[in-house]
Amino acid sequence: MQATTHALPHGAVAHEAHHEELGFWRKYVFSTDHKIIGIQYGITALIFLFFGFCLMMMMRWSIAYPNTPVPVVGPLLEKVLGADKGVISGEVYNQFGAMHGTIMVFLGIVPLAFAAFGNFVVPLQIGAPDMAFPRINMASYQAFVVGGIIMLVSFFIPGGAAQAGWTSYSPLASAVATQGQTFWIIGMVFLITSSLLGAVNFLATIIQLRAPGMTWMRLPFFVWSQFVTGFLLLLAFPPLEAAAIMQLMDKVAHTSFFLPSGLQISSLGHISGGGSPLLWQHLFWFLGHPEVYVLILPAMGIVCEIIANNTRKPIWGYKSLVYSALTIGFLSFIVWAHHMYMTGMGTKISTFFQTTTMIISIPSVIILTCLFLSLWGASIRFNAPMLFALAFLPMFGIGGLTGLPLGFNYSDLHLHDTYYVIAHFHYVVAPGTIFGLFAGIYYWYPKMTGRHMSEFWGKVHFWTSLIFMNLIFQPMFAQGMAGMLRRMADGGANYSAAQVPGAIGGLSPMIMHFNQTISIAAWCLGLAQIPFIINFFWSIKHGKPIASDNPWEATTLEWQTPTPPPHGNFEKAPEVHRGPYEYSVPGAARDFTPQNEA
Amino acid sequence: MDIPYTSEPRQDTGLFNAKVGIWLFLASEVMLFGALFSSYILLRVGAEPGEWPHGLLNIPLGMTNTIVLIVSSITVVMAWASLKMKNFARFKLFQSITLLCALAFLGIKSYEYHDKFTHYEVWLKDGKIADGHLVENNADTIVLHHAHYVDKEAAAKVTHAWQEREIKEEEITIKKSDIRLREGGKLDMESYGPWHNTYTAIYFTLTGLHALHVIGGAIVIFFLWGPLSGMWKTDPERYTNRIEISGLFWHFVDLVWIFLFPVLYLL
Numbered sequence: 037m038q039a040t041t042h043a044l045p046h047g048a049v050a051h052e053a054h055h056e057e058l059g060f061w062r063k064y065v066f067s068t069d070h071k072i073i074g075i076q077y078g079i080t081a082l083i084f085l086f087f088g089f090c091l092m093m094m095m096r097w098s099i100a101y102p103n104t105p106v107p108v109v110g111p112l113l114e115k116v117l118g119a120d121k122g123v124i125s126g127e128v129y130n131q132f133g134a135m136h137g138t139i140m141v142f143l144g145i146v147p148l149a150f151a152a153f154g155n156f157v158v159p160l161q162i163g164a165p166d167m168a169f170p171r172i173n174m175a176s177y178q179a180f181v182v183g184g185i186i187m188l189v190s191f192f193i194p195g196g197a198a199q200a201g202w203t204s205y206s207p208l209a210s211a212v213a214t215q216g217q218t219f220w221i222i223g224m225v226f227l228i229t230s231s232l233l234g235a236v237n238f239l240a241t242i243i244q245l246r247a248p249g250m251t252w253m254r255l256p257f258f259v260w261s262q263f264v265t266g267f268l269l270l271l272a273f274p275p276l277e278a279a280a281i282m283q284l285m286d287k288v289a290h291t292s293f294f295l296p297s298g299l300q301i302s303s304l305g306h307i308s309g310g311g312s313p314l315l316w317q318h319l320f321w322f323l324g325h326p327e328v329y330v331l332i333l334p335a336m337g338i339v340c341e342i343i344a345n346n347t348r349k350p351i352w353g354y355k356s357l358v359y360s361a362l363t364i365g366f367l368s369f370i371v372w373a374h375h376m377y378m379t380g381m382g383t384k385i386s387t388f389f390q391t392t393t394m395i396i397s398i399p400s401v402i403i404l405t406c407l408f409l410s411l412w413g414a415s416i417r418f419n420a421p422m423l424f425a426l427a428f429l430p431m432f433g434i435g436g437l438t439g440l441p442l443g444f445n446y447s448d449l450h451l452h453d454t455y456y457v458i459a460h461f462h463y464v465v466a467p468g469t470i471f472g473l474f475a476g477i478y479y480w481y482p483k484m485t486g487r488h489m490s491e492f493w494g495k496v497h498f499w500t501s502l503i504f505m506n507l508i509f510q511p512m513f514a515q516g517m518a519g520m521l522r523r524m525a526d527g528g529a530n531y532s533a534a535q536v537p538g539a540i541g542g543l544s545p546m547i548m549h550f551n552q553t554i555s556i557a558a559w560c561l562g563l564a565q566i567p568f569i570i571n572f573f574w575s576i577k578h579g580k581p582i583a584s585d586n587p588w589e590a591t592t593l594e595w596q597t598p599t600p601p602p603h604g605n606f607e608k609a610p611e612v613h614r615g616p617y618e619y620s621v622p623g624a625a626r627d628f629t630p631q632n633e634a
Numbered sequence: 635m636d637i638p639y640t641s642e643p644r645q646d647t648g649l650f651n652a653k654v655g656i657w658l659f660l661a662s663e664v665m666l667f668g669a670l671f672s673s674y675i676l677l678r679v680g681a682e683p684g685e686w687p688h689g690l691l692n693i694p695l696g697m698t699n700t701i702v703l704i705v706s707s708i709t710v711v712m713a714w715a716s717l718k719m720k721n722f723a724r725f726k727l728f729q730s731i732t733l734l735c736a737l738a739f740l741g742i743k744s745y746e747y748h749d750k751f752t753h754y755e756v757w758l759k760d761g762k763i764a765d766g767h768l769v770e771n772n773a774d775t776i777v778l779h780h781a782h783y784v785d786k787e788a789a790a791k792v793t794h795a796w797q798e799r800e801i802k803e804e805e806i807t808i809k810k811s812d813i814r815l816r817e818g819g820k821l822d823m824e825s826y827g828p829w830h831n832t833y834t835a836i837y838f839t840l841t842g843l844h845a846l847h848v849i850g851g852a853i854v855i856f857f858l859w860g861p862l863s864g865m866w867k868t869d870p871e872r873y874t875n876r877i878e879i880s881g882l883f884w885h886f887v888d889l890v891w892i893f894l895f896p897v898l899y900l901l
């Protein structure tokens with residue numbers, strides 16, 4: 037027996053055993069330990085998620101009750117952003133919209149899903165003492181923080197933050213007369229650098245530092261998902277960086293990369309023209325589409341771990357999962373222009389991208405199917421992480437399936453740029469990815485702290501979040517199909533003929549009324565996060581202590597360490613003898629057999 | 635537990651960690667420059683006839699820089715090989731040649747940049763366009779050297795740099811009152827900086843980014859060569875690996891230039 041499952045947590049002992057004690061700054065701020073960096077990433081990203089969420093709650097006020105002062109925070113808006121009487125103007129709405137998207141994607145989900153969970157879990161799961169390049173790891177986190185600060189600061193410069201959406205389409209992005217876009221670009225360059233350093237580090241770690249016996253097909257699926265994600269970040273971000281450099285040149289050196297001939301906008305002044313707005317869109321979406329898989333793959337990986345653990349069964353179709361993830365990774369580089377059907381790029385090109393888009397849905401469906409089938413015949417443990425993981429499946433399913441009509445050229449003509457799109461991708465990232473991430477937090481929290489989060493409040497958090505998420509996003513499908521466009525500060529009140537009786541093409545009162553119900557649900561969703569926030573901090577000191585180093589009775593290596601894992605992780609270099617999900621093996625003494633058990 | 639494979643290779647991959655890291659990093663660099671090269675193609679294909687300048691750059695200077703970089707690539711390999719043969723003095727020598735090459739490259743490049751910033755196109759009120767190097771900017775006249783009047787129709791027929799053209803160059807003095815005015819009252823004249831057209835835009839962006847890579851690479855090579863070379867005494871194997879890694883990066887920077895030169899100067 038080689039297993040190192042411990043009867044009692046003995047992190048304290050392990051800490052004393054570690055010779056050179058580091059000072060506070062080296063240990064918690066300028067740390068090179070992957071676990072600390074993971075936690076730094078996690079907490080910073082959660083703060084950004086919360087901030088992006090607050091922006092959205094204010095936007096929802098403007099949509100539901102346009103041109104009325106925002107309650108509670110109105111005076112603050114007036115002071116800080118100069119919002120007249122605390123009313124959200126079109127400009128302020130545009131800033132909030134652009135920054136909600138940017139912050140959620142680049143400062144929230146990616147750092148949390150990839151960097152935080154990846155940092156904490158991947159080296160442990162592959163049996164490594166740390167990441168391959170600990171100092172680059174630290175630099176990556178620091179670049180992320182600098183990028184985030186630049187984004188935040190941009191709210192306070194004259195004219196405020198970027199206003200051209202998270203997609204920053206040129207010429208719009210260049211034509212807005214303020215410097216918000218310049219800050220956005222520079223911030224993005226830091227964030228891209230951070231992601232690149234992270235991606236190199238993760239890939240090198242997975243390739244080089246797998247413990248003896250940890251062959252590729254013994255890797256937990258979470259590691260595979262991070263591996264593919266790493267490649268997506270590595271290869272898709274640089275084209276956006278190139279695009280960002282060119283947009284910066286347009287902004288500060290007055291080039292015309294994205295400005296066509298004959299364009300006359302006074303804020304641009306004299307330009308040479310000759311550039312191509314389509315070029316920006318191609319480069320942006322060359323990143324943009326792989327990016328959506330960056331947002332979803334790590335969540336799939338987390339969900340897979342938790343499902344295996346709580347069904348007490350091997351995952352159904354491990355190999356299919358792995359090959360599907362790899363296929364997704366490859367195909368995601370050749371579907372990008374399905375975001376551009378409306379640009380007039382030509383029917384032949386549209387047909388190509390429509391075809392690849394339909395093909396890429398197949399591996400996604402395979403992954404979902406494998407995870408669903410894994411539930412078959414299991415006696416499931418319905419704890420908080422498992423509830424979130426289970427809810428991920430139908431929520432991601434809804435998000436994915438509603439994407440098909442957007443992938444078809446014809447139906448996209450109607451749906452493009454409406455709230456249908458908003459509903460579609462939020463089903464993927466909000467009740468999809470975010471639920472996956474919540475599941476991961478509840479699941480690995482005991483390994484980080486030695487204590488459980490409260491199950492009861494976890495369940496309260498889960499059920500309320502599930503209900504409000506659906507109350508928010510389900511009606512948006514209807515709004516979008518009725519023709520309500522996105523990015524409108526008044527939710528379509530002015531633009532549509534809604535208020536004119538008998539007008540054709542207007543939005544019906546019911547569709548307009550959804551604006552209010554959605555907003556109320558969004559604020560309730562905000563309230564529903566309070567139990568989580570309190571639970572998260574309270575449990576650090578007062579949560580139920582874990583009964584052993586492996587409280588969930590899991591097979592993967594991260595649970596075969598002391599709690600919390602000391603510097604260097606394992607007491608004895610682990611050796612791997614079996615696959616990742618050997619649950620309920622017939623004839624075994626227990627219903628789980630850790631990977632390092634001979 | 636210490637991190638394994640920091641200097642000795644892992645058996646199944648045959649590589650040490652940093653080597654995996656640098657290759658991955660270079661893959662991302664390929665995508666970065668690949669995107670810019672693709673943009674170059676798109677902008678060039680989309681340019682109006684006559685708008686894409688040909689033969690604007692000084693080919694002998696570009697050629698010199700190409701040779702300089704190739705030489706530096708050779709010396710980088712020789713430096714690494716010297717370390718492998720435990721000859722530290724020779725390593726020092728070769729790597730100092732590499733550094734001199736980097737400086738030479740940057741020197742020539744800045745001269746070329748300067749040349750473009752003083753190279754002007756001037757639109758006159760009678761519809762003529764003068765093109766040349768601004769040498770004097772007086773109160774009411776400007777003087778252009780190596781200048782000529784542009785024939786847009788003839789220029790539109792030129793599609794590649796190697797096509798023969800006959801342009802007589804002379805000194806031209808222009809009265810400022812003859813120069814067309816832009817909206818806002820500024821004289822309608824402009825240097826061949828990045829703002830001039832999409833060609834100069836992509837030229838400055840590509841070569842500028844490349845120059846930043848040269849500077850970055852040279853700084854790393856310099857530090858390993860000078861301040862950090864004590865590591866040769868304490869951990870020679872790892873030091874040699876670092877030289878190899880920085881060399882790989884340097885080769886990449888060189889390779890980018892090998893593509894840049896024909897694309898920007900010759901085609």
Ligand code: HEM
Pocket residue numbers: 089092095133134136137138140141145200201202203331458462465466467470508522523524525558
């Ligand atoms: C769970 C709570 C969330 C709610 C209620 C919410 C709500 C919204 C709404 C109403 C819009 C549309 C604004 C408009 O078109 O005017 C929007 C846009 C957007 N959201 Fe969210 N969001 C949430 C979470 C997220 C998350 C987790 C992400 C992360 C990926 C995200 C990414 C985006 C993006 C990229 C846009 C587009 C911004 C643009 O138009 O440029 N959202 N969100």
Ligand SMILES: [Cu+2]
Pocket residue numbers: 324325328371372374375
């Ligand atoms: Cu897409």
